[in-house]
Amino acid sequence: MTTASWTEDRVGALKKLWLEGQSASQIAKTLGGGVTRNAVIGKVHRLGLSGRAAPSQPARTTFRAATRPRPAAPATPVQAPSAPRRIEAAAPRPVMTAQPVAPAPAPELPGTATVMTLGAHMCKWPIGDPSSREFSFCGRRASEGVYCGEHARVAYQPQVRKGAKDGASELARSLRRYI
């Protein structure tokens, strides 16, 4: 596709990823096609989407409302106090400790859900490199928030006991299964 326009597919993926909590830049990278984060944000706003759950990298809440750049704007009347933006609790992002690459999806291991097929109540544990075409989601029943039981336990990392070397290696081994 030479003209990276907003096709149904891309818009669908955009919506999904956006509501998923992905950042604009991340979505832009995922969608590829030379779309920038500005394009993503622009489209998001055009679609009426806006403020959702959680940002990305840093877990900070950048929610402001009206900002006034000022490019040759004659006395603009006071802008409305901004529309109500949803502020929901976000599911903790999975900790990806040095994720090398997604080698082979185990035999019966889940991970066939793509960004397009991932349903609302399907585990959204990412599998593989988001920028790769092989990228998929766990897809199992999301019983714990946005993740299935198993992935929820990994997402909500209990905390690593210090000095528990056996436990550490065990954790590392169990984590490997999720990649």
Next chain:
DNA sequence: CCCTGATTCGC
């Protein structure tokens, strides 16, 4: 300086 989203405006 990295990142985030928000807004405006020229196309």
Next chain:
DNA sequence: GCGAATCAGG
């Protein structure tokens, strides 16, 4: 409708 430029902030 689209997105770069810009803004505002963590």
